[in-house]
Amino acid sequence: MTAEAGAADPATPPLTERQEARRRRILHASAQLASRGGFDAVQMREVAEAAGVALGTLYRYFPSKVHLLVATMQDQLQRMHGTLRKRPPAGETPAERVAETLMRAFRALQREPHLADAMVRALTFADRSVSPEVDTVSRLTTAIILDAMGLPEPPSARQLSAVRVIEHTWHSALITWLSGRASIAQVKIDIETVCKLIDLTAEPRA
Amino acid sequence: MTAEAGAADPATPPLTERQEARRRRILHASAQLASRGGFDAVQMREVAEAAGVALGTLYRYFPSKVHLLVATMQDQLQRMHGTLRKRPPAGETPAERVAETLMRAFRALQREPHLADAMVRALTFADRSVSPEVDTVSRLTTAIILDAMGLPEPPSARQLSAVRVIEHTWHSALITWLSGRASIAQVKIDIETVCKLIDLTAEPRA
DNA sequence: ATCAAGTCTGTAACTTGTTCTAGATTACCG
DNA sequence: CGGTAATCTAGAACAAGTTACAGACTTGAT
Numbered sequence: 435m436t437a438e439a440g441a442a443d444p445a446t447p448p449l450t451e452r453q454e455a456r457r458r459r460i461l462h463a464s465a466q467l468a469s470r471g472g473f474d475a476v477q478m479r480e481v482a483e484a485a486g487v488a489l490g491t492l493y494r495y496f497p498s499k500v501h502l503l504v505a506t507m508q509d510q511l512q513r514m515h516g517t518l519r520k521r522p523p524a525g526e527t528p529a530e531r532v533a534e535t536l537m538r539a540f541r542a543l544q545r546e547p548h549l550a551d552a553m554v555r556a557l558t559f560a561d562r563s564v565s566p567e568v569d570t571v572s573r574l575t576t577a578i579i580l581d582a583m584g585l586p587e588p589p590s591a592r593q594l595s596a597v598r599v600i601e602h603t604w605h606s607a608l609i610t611w612l613s614g615r616a617s618i619a620q621v622k623i624d625i626e627t628v629c630k631l632i633d634l635t636a637e638p639r640a
Numbered sequence: 641m642t643a644e645a646g647a648a649d650p651a652t653p654p655l656t657e658r659q660e661a662r663r664r665r666i667l668h669a670s671a672q673l674a675s676r677g678g679f680d681a682v683q684m685r686e687v688a689e690a691a692g693v694a695l696g697t698l699y700r701y702f703p704s705k706v707h708l709l710v711a712t713m714q715d716q717l718q719r720m721h722g723t724l725r726k727r728p729p730a731g732e733t734p735a736e737r738v739a740e741t742l743m744r745a746f747r748a749l750q751r752e753p754h755l756a757d758a759m760v761r762a763l764t765f766a767d768r769s770v771s772p773e774v775d776t777v778s779r780l781t782t783a784i785i786l787d788a789m790g791l792p793e794p795p796s797a798r799q800l801s802a803v804r805v806i807e808h809t810w811h812s813a814l815i816t817w818l819s820g821r822a823s824i825a826q827v828k829i830d831i832e833t834v835c836k837l838i839d840l841t842a843e844p845r846a
Numbered sequence: 847a848t849c850a851a852g853t854c855t856g857t858a859a860c861t862t863g864t865t866c867t868a869g870a871t872t873a874c875c876g
Numbered sequence: 877c878g879g880t881a882a883t884c885t886a887g888a889a890c891a892a893g894t895t896a897c898a899g900a901c902t903t904g905a906t
Binding site: 497498 | 861864867
């Protein structure tokens with residue numbers, strides 16, 4: 435519970451500069467390899483080599499391939515959150531703004547479909563041992579959606595439920611798209627459909 | 641395209657009786673192993689041994705572990721569809737009936753959480769090479785939901801969108817539950833929330 | 847009954863994620 | 877600076893999914 439100055443790093447022993455650099459090289463190598471071949475192309479030996487680090491060291495930083503890819507996703511999401519903040523969505527209603535934001539994110543993912551594949555597959559394949567990290571990703575996603583809604587006050591319980599369902603749909607729709615079972619148009623429709631839930635959960639009264 | 645008398649098996653060369661029996665033994669062994677340890681406990685060598693079949697034969701019937709587990713899910717889903725048909729949901733509205741049906745299915749999964757884990761993880765981890773099989777599972781799920789809705793006429797495009805979103809939520813909510821990041825109560829709320837979409841897509845006119 | 851084609855078995859090999867170990871390097875403390 | 881604990885490296889070893897292959901068994905047609 436001791437507050438830290440940084441962004442999100444509770445109770446992690448501070449890293450030296452060289453360690454921070456290693457960590458960054460590893461994440462970079464991971465994203466790089468993922469950008470070509472997707473999940474399968476991220477091979478631990480190759481990541482280690484590309485990052486200029488021994489295999490054992492890679493495993494010290496990220497205890498499994500899934501941990502590594504989920505951390506990669508955290509990294510990318512943070513980047514995207516920053517980008518999205520700069521140009522807030524222009525829609526009239528919260529539902530429109532959320533749909534617009536998600537579609538913008540979706541277009542970004544389309545530019546690197548293999549990277550998206552690696553990250554999303556890792557995310558949904560993650561077992562309990564990765565729960566904390568996956569939860570961080572989930573919180574980031576929630577933050578992005580709530581940002582897009584642009585609420586004047588903290589969200590109600592019903593709104594949070596709607597946001598959770600939107601996240602579910604977002605992840606699952608991505609998977610169906612990545613595995614070639616749904617078209618881009620289809621994903622768009624699904625996102626727009628689920629966003630209608632927001633209107634439904636608008637507070638009946640202030 | 642030659643029509644077959646069975647249920648769902650287009651363009652598959654007919655199996656001899658012994659082959660059918662082998663296939664059944666394999667699926668049974670798979671479900672059995674999955675029921676204990678989940679995804680990781682389904683080890684191809686063990687499945688082969690438990691089914692009394694050589695490893696190469698197992699791979700001839702199911703070209704990968706994911707194929708095997710998705711086929712296992714098909715099998716279980718078919719069973720569940722049958723069970724659900726017997727006692728149709730009692731709710732007043734389509735939304736209520738769908739939520740009731742999904743919660744019933746959810747309770748069934750809770751009885752075999754490891755099996756659920758194996759099947760759902762395989763389903764979301766499946767890559768393009770498993771698309772046809774995953775699609776079959778998806779169609780089965782859709783059929784179950786449409787059944788529960790109990791519509792007098794074929795569903796509209798908007799209703800089908802809602803059903804797709806419900807499926808997305810169903811899969812993703814299961815995953816968060818299986819990985820311990822959401823409680824049973826939470827899954828229930830998410831299902832109920834997304835089912836409200838059905839009301840939203842009720843035809844404005846007949 | 848016999849032959850050819852296809853299938854099944856048993857087993858070894860290969861791949862990639864993961865673990866382990868011994869020795870070199872680095873960081874920190876006095 | 878010197879010592880010590882932690883970290884890093886290189887590489888072997890292990891586990892489980894997957895592939896390969898030689899020989900035995902089935903099946904179906906003649």
